[in-house]
Amino acid sequence: MEGKRIYLSSPTMHGKEQEFVKEAFDTNWVAPLGPNVNGFEKEMAQYAGIAHAAALSSGTAAIHLALRLLGIGKGDVVFVPSLTFSATCNPVVYENAAPVFIDSERDTWNMSPEALERAYEKYPDPKAVIVVHLYGTPAKLDEIMAICERHGTVLIEDAAESLGSTYKGKHTGTFGKMGIYSFNGNKIITTSGGGMLVSEDEALIGRARFLATQARDPARYYQHSQIGYNYRMSNVVAGIGRGQLLSLEEHKRRKKEIYAQYKEAFADLPQITMNPLNVDGDANCWLSCMTIAEGCGVTPDKVLDVLEQENIEGRPVWKPMHLQPVFAEYDFITVQRQGSVAGDIFERGLCLPSDVKNTEEDMERIIRLVRGVFR
Numbered sequence: 001m002e003g004k005r006i007y008l009s010s011p012t013m014h015g016k017e018q019e020f021v022k023e024a025f026d027t028n029w030v031a032p033l034g035p036n037v038n039g040f041e042k043e044m045a046q047y048a049g050i051a052h053a054a055a056l057s058s059g060t061a062a063i064h065l066a067l068r069l070l071g072i073g074k075g076d077v078v079f080v081p082s083l084t085f086s087a088t089c090n091p092v093v094y095e096n097a098a099p100v101f102i103d104s105e106r107d108t109w110n111m112s113p114e115a116l117e118r119a120y121e122k123y124p125d126p127k128a129v130i131v132v133h134l135y136g137t138p139a140k141l142d143e144i145m146a147i148c149e150r151h152g153t154v155l156i157e158d159a160a161e162s163l164g165s166t167y168k169g170k171h172t173g174t175f176g177k178m179g180i181y182s183f184n185g186n187k188i189i190t191t192s193g194g195g196m197l198v199s200e201d202e203a204l205i206g207r208a209r210f211l212a213t214q215a216r217d218p219a220r221y222y223q224h225s226q227i228g229y230n231y232r233m234s235n236v237v238a239g240i241g242r243g244q245l246l247s248l249e250e251h252k253r254r255k256k257e258i259y260a261q262y263k264e265a266f267a268d269l270p271q272i273t274m275n276p277l278n279v280d281g282d283a284n285c286w287l288s289c290m291t292i293a294e295g296c297g298v299t300p301d302k303v304l305d306v307l308e309q310e311n312i313e314g315r316p317v318w319k320p321m322h323l324q325p326v327f328a329e330y331d332f333i334t335v336q337r338q339g340s341v342a343g344d345i346f347e348r349g350l351c352l353p354s355d356v357k358n359t360e361e362d363m364e365r366i367i368r369l370v371r372g373v374f375r
């Protein structure tokens with residue numbers, strides 16, 4: 001063990017967060033509503049360039065509400081990418097619907113439009129498609145949206161990892177009928193935990209707020225005509241978010257710098273390929289990832305072990321959902337003759353430390369250690 005720990009992606013606070021939190025305390029708005037919640041919703045909508053936003057307790061809650069708002073229920077099919085975090089598809093199962101996992105393409109690691117098209121041959125009437133912008137890289141949205149439109153399927157964007165990323169100049173999260181963001185502790189900005197549901201549709205966001213506050217009917221007494229949730233973001237937490245939002249562009253700039261630094265440092269090593277960035281997008285580079293060439297004798301575990309020995313945090317690429325024991329009963333669609341793109345990326349990939357607080361010395365050390373594994 002040597003010196004301080006270098007993190008994958010840890011919270012980076014700047015002081016402004018505390019001012020908003022202090023104001024919440026000073027005015028006793030320590031509640032699941034208040035000026036910070038309203039302010040954060042307005043400022044996030046403004047930042048992303050979308051009309052409406054509902055601040056929630058997590059990104060997972062936002063996905064869950066999006067599915068509820070679309071009336072997704074028992075037996076309904078929802079297409080989701082296999083290569084993602086389980087939070088993308090857990091809410092599908094909360095509603096007793098059936099996720100059908102779609103393989104990735106190589107250009108962005110996201111949902112393959114070809115595999116998506118193939119999925120319709122077997123499941124012609126899915127109730128929704130959830131697209132994910134993995135590690136901050138926008139998916140092939142033009143192709144995916146065209147397929148959804150042709151089949152009349154609603155698109156939900158899981159932009160949990162891609163806040164700040166744009167596709168053809170427009171923010172990820174604002175292309176689908178609804179989009180979601182996450183402010184979990186490791187995200188590009190954090191509120192410790194939290195999420196946001198966004199849409200151009202005011203009625204949908206209004207209903208999301210209603211469902212998120214226990215679905216209380218507009219009566220003086222407590223009356224409920226539907227099942228609700230306690231999914232609202234607190235006014236204290238929203239204060240952290242308002243402060244963090246002021247530094248989002250700076251965090252993105254730094255994350256992009258880190259990615260570029262790794263890319264340049266490994267350019268001469270044919271064994272290492274950095275995760276691809278969508279040529280039609282501007283990624284927030286939330287996590288810089290690399291894959292290792294097959295047959296070179298180095299595994300992701302080996303690299304992660306070398307980093308861990310030096311108190312440096314890396315992480316395997318998400319294990320695909322179609323390979324997860326808990327989702328074994330659900331179908332997987334690929335256009336590969338053998339194996340899958342998602343499985344291949346998982347087997348050969350890892351996430352490098354991408355913390356905005358990484359110093360030049362930290363970066364040099366990480367790069368030296370990784371290069372050393374391939375000598």
Ligand SMILES: Cc1ncc(COP(=O)(O)O)c(C=O)c1O
Pocket residue numbers: 057058059060061084085087088132158160161181182183184193194195
């Ligand atoms: C792709 C993806 N979707 C959804 C989530 C869930 O967000 P949260 O942790 O805020 O519930 C995360 C991150 O945690 C994520 O990486």
